[in-house]
Amino acid sequence: MAPSPDSLIVIAAIILVFVPLAVIARAIGQRRRWRDPHRLFTWEQKKILLTRARWRCEHKHPLWLRCRATTGLQADHIVPWSRGGATAIANGAALCQRHNARKSNRMPSPLYRWRLRQRRRKYS
Structure with a gap:
């Protein structure tokens, strides 16, 4: 049928x-987005980041001075690893625990990244 x-x-x-x-x-x-297979910075990379930052947190509030924290510093991805940021010196910053936790996996604004580059010229 x-x-x-x-x-x-x-x-x-x-x-x-x-x-x-x-x-x-x-x-x-x-x-899926591309992700760097290395999630964490190596100790050698951390030493380079911390030395470049003069062993001080690199965060600076828009209206205030740079953070004064010199202990508990962590290597942070400027462009978060979870959003495709590479685990490389060029994408790293030294932040204290407080500012690293506050930044979390947020993308920094172009202004924040520009200001970070300008600050690094002064202390590098």
């Missing part, structure tokens, strides 16, 4: 709707 024309239309409609949705869902699931 041959299928009725109505059932063929229903089957065709299901295929036309669900196949593209399945393809889109698979593409979204496979899309």
Whole structure:
């Protein structure tokens, strides 16, 4: 017995709707950003970052002076690793625990990055 024309239309409609949705869902699931395989800075990289910062936190509030913390310094990714930032000296900054936790995985503004480059020229 041959299928009725109505059932063929229903089957065709299901295929036309669900196949593209399945393809889109698979593409979204496979899309991943590139990440540096090295999540943490090595001790050698940390020493370079800390020496460049003169062993002091590099954070500076827009209206105040640079942070005075010299203990508990951490190597931080300027562009967060979770957002594709490389674990490299060029993407590193020395921050105290407080400012590193406050920054978290947020992207710094272009103004913040420009100000950081300007400050580094003064103390490097």
